[in-house]
Amino acid sequence: MIPFPNHLPDGRPIQDAAPEVWARDLVQVADAGFDAVDPTDSWLRLADLDAARRADFVAICKDLGLAIPAISTARRSVIDPQHGDDHLAYSHRVIDTAAELGVGHVSFGFFGPLTPRQQKALWFWTEEGVRNPDDPAVYRLAVERIRELAAHAEGCGVRIALEMYEDTYLGTARDAVRFVTEVDHPAVRLNIDIGNLIRLHRPVEPWAEMIELCAPHAGYWHVKNYYRIEEPRTGQVMTHPAPLMGGTINWRAAIRRALELGFDSPFLVEHYGGDGLSVCAANRDYIRRILSDRTISNDQGV
Structure with missing residues (x-):
């Protein structure tokens, strides 16, 4: 849902909008x-909707034939110096919501809110963001x-990435x-969103080194790609969003290697800029072609 704004043109948040507004976006997805x-x-x-509005959301998805295999969170770090306690409580609500709806995966991270400079930038990753303290x-x-969230998730049949x-x-x-x-808990895996780093x-x-190190620990997986240009004489680096099959990361090789190392979770396709939804759809089809490769199917039982 990254291509869709979280506020209406009049400034009202999507969170407070009528279900018909959510449906307009979800129809495009379907x-x-x-x-x-x-x-x-x-x-x-979703975890902050009351029961009736959450039921409305689920009904819309059902009518459109949209399953909900996972719920991702963003910029709600449980170690945020100001809001960490609130974000921890919210994360528990996300797990409860996932369990209530039969959602198998939730994604958490330690990244903070966008800084003013990031909010003004064309691409927010070109400006330095909030750092976790040393x-x-x-x-x-x-x-x-x-570990606290993992114990909760394990009891609900939910996996954390x-x-x-x-x-x-x-x-x-x-x-x-x-x-x-260090966490060392069976309910906790990595969301190896290496596009965030590339x-x-x-x-x-x-x-390829990132995949080799992290894929044995991989769970629910956000995937996206970027064109990356490096100028060795000056050290300058420039990047731009790319479709999965066209950027710097060879996703065919990355996915094949992850499957060899035991990856068995859903993918989330992401894209920033342009018609992000259509790029995501093309990325979905590209992944499906990779997974239908007979050499993968025969080797991995896909």
Whole structure:
């Protein structure tokens, strides 16, 4: 749902809009050929709707043939210095909502709100955002709070995926593996959204190395791609959103390797800029072609 705004033209939030407004966006998703949707909370906070309005949302999805396999959260870090306690309580509500609706996966992250400079930029990732502190006490708090959420999720039959994101405790492949290993809970996996890192205008780990390190720990997976240009003489890096099959990451190779390493969760297709929904639909079809590859089907039982 990234291509859809979370406010109406008159400034009212989608959160407070009538169900008919939600339906207008979801009809476009269904018409683009999707049969599943993640109502990411950057668009609509499903966990903060009352029971009646949540039932309205579910009814719309059912009428459109849209399943809800996962719920993603964004910029609601449980270690936020001001709102961490509130975000922790909200994360528990997300797990409860997932359990109520039979949703198998939720995605959490430690990335903070966009800064004023990021909000003004054409592409927010070209400006520096909020960093997780280099503080052992805060790191321990992050581990403890994810373990708390994991215990809740496990009891509800829900799996947690932790989203990789720059300048957080999941900001590199090695950091992400270290953190999920430290949490050490069967309900917790990594959302190996390596597109969040490939798009940075700075040196990053090679995408294949990230896949090799992180795929053994992978759960619910956000996928997107970027064109990345590096000028070795000056060190300048520039990036731009790309369709999955056209950018820097070879997603055919990445997905094949992840399947070899045991990946068994849903994909969420994302895209920023342009007609993002149509690009997402093309990305969906591209992934389906990869998964229908007879060599993968025969080797992995897909």
